[in-house]
Amino acid sequence: MLSNFGIAGVQMQISAFSSNVEQMGNYMRYIRMRYPWVKMVMFSELAPLGPKHSTAEALPSQTEAQLADLANETGLWLITGSLFERVEDEEKGSIVYNTLSVIDPNGEIVTRYRKLFPFRPYEKNVEGGTEFCIFDVPEVGRFGVSICYDMWFPETTRTLAAMGAEVILHPTMTDxxxxxxxxAIARASAVQNQVYFIDINGVGDGGVGQSIVVDPSGYVLHQSGAGPEIIPIEVDFERVRRERRRGLRTLGQPLKSFRDRDCDFTVYEKGNPAFTYLDTLGTLAKPEN
Incomplete structure (x- = not known):
């Protein structure tokens, strides 16, 4: 198996008022030419069409097909960021998810992931997904996917690591x-789960930049500024596997300790009377005053 694998995050200027797919394609073509060792390109949350609900599409869609064509043209794995997906539900009617597509170098859709934790109450009228997302690059390793606010809930990254993810791909749109x-959460997520954590933000209508890449020892490999930027990095899968065997900086072994724990986490039992405090916090709504 290959140990090293090149990934380029793209911190791109995002428009909320027009398609950004052509710009994404230009970045992919440039990366293919400039960094031939890069095998995967990752964009920020809602990069293709921007953060307007009116752009929501049923998947598969024309936009997803355009992105698949770009992956096939460039021969790159493509992490699309995400776009709004419209679904007709028999009980709820028309609903919207924040959905990411993973596309292989042949332009095939490998998997899709629906954001588990919409940024409520500010990300209004978006349903939360219910399934975690991992995928394998053959002869390389296992990747996990989460989106933006997902990482504020450490259970999401812990679950992906427990499913074998060695790299977490985390597009965000933080403005x-x-x-x-x-x-700080990105760095903590990397060390708690002994993973590479690749957090790519947008700029303009897509965020304030400051993307970050953290290795499984908690060292920051790169932190961006506030402008557009290509972030080509090489992840070392054998490094992940060695540290999981021997310990973080040859010290703590958090995944093994989690596996061998003596306690049960009863906080996850809905309705458990030991945690009624949470019910006193009020509704999940924007502050009015």
Whole structure:
């Protein structure tokens, strides 16, 4: 199996008022020419069509097909960021998910992932997904996917790691003043789960930039500024596997300790009377005053 694998995150200027797919294609062609060792390209959350619900499409869609053609043209694995997916549900009617597609170098859709935790109450009228997402690159290793607010819930990354993910691909669209907190969460997520954590934000209508890549020892491999940027990095899968065997910086072994724990996490039992405090916090709504 190959140990090293090249991934390029693209911190791109995103427009909320027009398609960004052509710009994504130009980045992919440039990366293919400039960095021939890169095998996968990843964009930020809602990169293809921007953050407007009116762009929601039923999948498979024309936009997804355009992105698949780009993957096939360039021979790159493509992590699309995400787009709004419209679904007709018998009980709920027309609903919207925030959905990411994983596309292989032949232009085939490998899997799709629906964001588990929409940024409520600010990400309004978006349903949360219910399934975790991992996929394998043959002869390389296993990847896990999450989107933006998902990482604020450490159970999401822990679950992906327990499913064998060695690299977490995490597109985000953070345009708010809490980006500094997310940088800390990204680093913590990497060390708690002994993974590479690749967090790619957009700029313009797509965020404030400051993408970050963290290795399984918690070292920051790169942190971006606020402008457009290509972030080509090489992940070392054998490094992940060695650290999981021997320990973080040859010290703590959090995945093994989690596996061998003595406690049960009863906080996850819905309706458990030991945790009624959570019911006192009020409704999930924007503050009015």
């Amino acid at each position: 708010s003043i809490d980006r500094d907190v997310e940088l």
